[in-house]
Amino acid sequence: MSISILLAEKIAQLFLILLMGYLVVRVGLLKPEDSRVLSVIMVYLVMPCMILNAFQIDNTPEVRTGIAYSFVVAGIMHLLFLALTALLKKPLKLDVIERCAVIYSNASALVIPLLQATLGSEYVVYSCGFIIVQLVLLWTHCCTVLRGDKGIDLKKIVTNLNLIAIVAAALLFALHITLPALVTTISSVGNMIGPLGMLLAGMAIASSPLKKLVLTPRYYLTVFLRLILYPMVTLGLLWLLKAQTWIPDGKAILMTVFLSGITPVCSALNSMVQLYDRDMEESGALYVLTTLLSIVTMPMVIAVFERVM
Numbered sequence: 595m596s597i598s599i600l601l602a603e604k605i606a607q608l609f610l611i612l613l614m615g616y617l618v619v620r621v622g623l624l625k626p627e628d629s630r631v632l633s634v635i636m637v638y639l640v641m642p643c644m645i646l647n648a649f650q651i652d653n654t655p656e657v658r659t660g661i662a663y664s665f666v667v668a669g670i671m672h673l674l675f676l677a678l679t680a681l682l683k684k685p686l687k688l689d690v691i692e693r694c695a696v697i698y699s700n701a702s703a704l705v706i707p708l709l710q711a712t713l714g715s716e717y718v719v720y721s722c723g724f725i726i727v728q729l730v731l732l733w734t735h736c737c738t739v740l741r742g743d744k745g746i747d748l749k750k751i752v753t754n755l756n757l758i759a760i761v762a763a764a765l766l767f768a769l770h771i772t773l774p775a776l777v778t779t780i781s782s783v784g785n786m787i788g789p790l791g792m793l794l795a796g797m798a799i800a801s802s803p804l805k806k807l808v809l810t811p812r813y814y815l816t817v818f819l820r821l822i823l824y825p826m827v828t829l830g831l832l833w834l835l836k837a838q839t840w841i842p843d844g845k846a847i848l849m850t851v852f853l854s855g856i857t858p859v860c861s862a863l864n865s866m867v868q869l870y871d872r873d874m875e876e877s878g879a880l881y882v883l884t885t886l887l888s889i890v891t892m893p894m895v896i897a898v899f900e901r902v903m
Contacts, residue, residue, distance in 0.1 A: 602889050608792045609885065615796025626874070629797040633865035636790050641862065642759035644784030645729065646773075648722045649763040653770050657719065663841045664723030667851045670835075671828055672697070672727055675855075676735070678824060686815065691863075691873060694736050695880045696819040700791070700861050701725050701854035709850055720847045724854035726760055732862060733757055740870040791861025795885075798864060798878025807879050816859075816880050821891040825856040829899060838903045845903055849896075856895050858884035 618624050651657065675697045683693060701724050709717050733754045766773070773780065799807060807813070832838075832852065838845040859881045867877040 602893070605885060605889050608788055611789045611792040612796040612882065612885070615793035616800045617796075619797050619800030624797065626797055626800055629794050629874075630868050632790060632794055632797075633868040636787070636794065636862065636865040637869065638755050640783055640786045640790055641729070641756050643780045644787050645726070645756065645759040646763045646766075647781045647784040648719065648725070649767040650773060650781075651719050651767070653767055659841055660720050660843070660847050661723055663844070663847060664720040664851050665727065667832070667837060667848060668724040668727040668854070670831070670837075671724070671851070671855045672731060674828055674831060675824060676731075678827065682819070690739055690742070691867060691876050691880070692816050694739055694863055695816050695859045695877070695884075696824060698728060698732060698736060698860035698863055699820070699855055699857040700859060700881075700885070701728060701857055705850070705854045705857060709853070713846060713850065717846065717850050720850040721854050724851050728854075728860070729756055729760060732860070732866070736863070736866065737870075740866055740872055787861070791864065791881075792885075794864045794868075795861065795878045795881045798868075798874045799882055807882065810879070813876075813879055813883055817883050817887055820859060820880075820884050821856070821888055822895075825852075825891075825895045826898075828852070828855055829895070829902070833902050848903065849899060852899060853892075853896070856888075856892055858888045 615629075619626055619628075679688070679693050679697055682688060688696070701721060705721050709721060733756055765771075829852070832848065838848050841847070859877075861881065864874065864877050864881055868874050
């Protein structure tokens with residue numbers, strides 16, 4: 595089965611979960627503001643478990659080389675995203691949520707299931723380079739932008755549960771420590787990141803008419819940047835750098851990292867927007883639109899990747 599069909603199936607499954615979140619609010623079972631509880635669970639419980647579980651793998655020289663490579667490529671991609679956003683912020687008048695939405699992608703929720711179904715579960719670890727680089731920036735740059743701070747609060751960074759989880763996961767991997775089989779709870783909770791993110795998005799847009807979601811022209815600027823412009827500029831840079839030739843099996847590992855950067859708006863952004871009292875309606879709308887339209891854009895971009903790399 596082709597990657598485009600698998601991708602469309604996965605997005606369709608997540609969209610059905612989004613519909614459930616939308617319906618529980620529309621029928622009056624919950625209020626949109628009730629999603630704050632789920633946001634706390636997502637940010638402070640599900641994400642740390644996902645991080646810990648990702649590094650419960652065999653520590654071999656080949657894996658270490660691939661992980662190091664994925665971190666380098668992920669760093670290049672995020673620097674490019676930050677630079678493009680800084681360049682476009684004033685001419686396009688990008689607001690706080692738009693700036694975060696074009697930088698941060700929904701890497702874990704879509705890419706991990708897709709990789710398991712196509713390249714195999716052994717390639718999932720290489721997407722973690724992108725996810726961890728993004729998590730560090732989410733809890734430094736993104737938090738600072740959403741709070742409206744002029745500087746970074748080092749104390750909040752050091753004591754952040756997600757960054758603590760990153761350090762703990764890295765230590766377990768480096769020391770060849772495998773968690774007991776009984777601790778499958780961590781894996782189960784971490785796997786909730788995709789469904790929970792979609793539930794939050796569904797609850798967020800339930801308070802706004804669907805007509806407004808579809809017919810707001812401004813939203814499509816962010817959609818274009820996140821799904822078309824940023825991926826294509828990134829692909830052009832990776833092609834110029836001949837990044838696929840840096841290590842053995844470079845093209846397959848590069849695709850896992852590249853896939854992470856061309857996904858829709860980050861699901862965790864909805865939770866963070868909620869926590870920092872920003873416009874949840876705008877965040878949810880961008881998340882939904884990019885998720886829906888990625889059914890078309892992601893296969894197209896990957897087809898270009900396959901042709902040029």
